[in-house]
Amino acid sequence: MSRTEIADEARRSPVSGDDPRLAALESQLKEAIVEIAELRARDALKTQFLANISHDLRTPLTAVITHAEILRDGILGDLSPRQMESVRGIISGGRQLLNQVGEILTYARGAANQLALVPTRFAIREVLEQVSGINEPLIKKKHLALSIEVVGDVPPLTADREKITHIIGNLLGNAIDFTPNGGRVWLRAERYAQRPDDTLCVEVGDTGVGIAPEHHDLIFREFAQVDATPSRPHHGTGLGLTIARKLVELHGGRIWVESELGRGSRFFFTVPLEQAAD
């Protein structure tokens, strides 16, 4: 009898203390527990491998990028315009790869619970402006309108500034990628004075392609992209939202999306205004 068959039968007629089926169930349960432990151990090994390999990939990439920059900057002599174009291609490809390797490393550290919060006190507006500044070239290129709004009196928050920047950066990056030229993207922060905790809610919205409601959970899962075909407009690691969720949860917050196909997306996350001491 298979495990499911035993379980089904047990449901039909409850097992009593001296029932011979009980011994069978117990042994199946023990096997299952051992199997789960083995799978967990193997999963942890794989995560650690991912963290190690991403770390090791950074060194050769650093060499590629730095040597190419030495050529670009004319330190070893001037390049012809066509040589310069090739060298710029190496640098740009190298930097893209480095970002993706960095995302995989952050994901792997998150999965292995190796990410720690380093809280400082800062104004959310500074982070919103910083993230929009970093993305300005892309926003201009796609002729998007970006607005930043901090609603009402939001006090400084105590959180890990780099990780909050990372979350908003990933959300805004997606908003830009999935919004056609000429659309709107926005960043908005508001205080939720709810009990028992004082919470900040950040929204990253866009007028882009939107996400069907049946995919709202899927997109936060590891390695998931709603459209996995090579022609999809987005070529990231598929980890951006998984990482955002991990970093939000690390702060004790929540992340979710409100969206329909063709009607844009609004991503929200909350973080407590103060981080409880460990």
Added chain:
Amino acid sequence: MPDQAHILVVEDSDIVASAMRVLVESAGHRVTTAASIADALGAARSDPADVVLLDLTLPDGDGLVLIEPLRAAGCRMFIALTGHDDQATRDRCLAAGCADVLVKPVPARELIARVAGWAEMS
């Protein structure tokens, strides 16, 4: 202060070290490279550096343990170069006595400009 400073690059990857050498030499300074803690100790004892560019992950340990013995050997300033762009790493380097912490890959032009500044300060 001498126009030419002596820079010790402690970096276990020879392809990264060779790029650093080109950059530092193009800024007009003299470079010694070391690929491990043991190498760095040997190099600094025979020829102490004005500025040490320190990789954190070395084959024989954490690069930060070099600060104390290298300072005793006469090296003056320590700059950490790390692959980890996070506050915890920066805090650890500064607490250990680094004057600055840079995330690899440091843009080539920025590194040249910074080396010039450190050489002047050291």
